[in-house]
Amino acid sequence: MWKGKNKMLNIPIILGSVREGRKSEAAAKYIHQKVRAAGHESILVDFKELSLPFYNGPTVPVVYYKKGYPNENAQKWSNIARAADAFIIVTPEYNHGYPAVLKNALDWLYTEFERKPFGLVGVSNGTVSGARVIEQLRTIIENFAAVAMRETIMIGPVEKYFNDEGQLLEPALDKKIEGLLGSLTWWAETLKNRKYADTDK
Helix, strand or coil: CCCCCCCCCCCCEEEECCCCCCHHHHHHHHHHHHHCCCCCCCEEEEEECCCCCCCCCCHHHHHHHHHCCCHHHHHHHHHHHCCCCCCCEECCCCECCCHHHHHHHHHCCCCCCCCHHHHEEEEEECCCCHHHHHHHHHHHHHHCCCCEEEEEEEECCHHHEECCCCCCCCHHHHHHHHHHHHHHHHHHHHHHHHHHHHCCC
C-alpha cells in the first residue's frame, strides 16, 4: 500500500445519488468520518442539498472557471472542487452505469479537476458491487487530466455492510478504506508538489 506523508489534505466525498432511501448515503457518511478521523479536511457533497440544474451552457464550462458560474450552486460546487486536493466518489450503479445526477455534476466543472486524484467507491444491492460504474467513471475522470486510483472499494450487497440505521456491520471495510486513502493521499501529495514545482519554473 502506498502511504502518504500524513499531511492534512482537503478531500471532499461526493455522493452520487439523490434517490429517496438511497443505500449509498450510509457508506458516504462513514467514509467521510474515516477521512476526517485520519486528519484530513473533508466535506460531504450531497446534490440533494446542493442541487444543480442540468448543464445547458452555450459552451464548455471551462469559460466559467475565471469569470464565475451562472448558477449559485454551481459556483459553490466549483469552489469546493477548486479547493480540493483529491476526491472520493461514492455512487450506486444504475442500469450498469452512473446516475445522471453524478454525471451532470461532473459536467458542470472541468478545470477544477485537473491533475487531482479520485478514489472510487461503488455501492450495490447485488454481488457485482458497482464494478461497472467504477470502470465507466475512469474514462470520464481521465478526460479531466485527472487520475483514478487503481484501488477501489466495492460495497455489495450493501445490507452486509450497513444496517438500516447506517451503522457498520462489516469491520473489514475499514481496511479497504485505509488502502484507498493511502494511495489517494500519496497521489494528492505528489501531484500537489509537482504543481508547485511547475509554478516555480
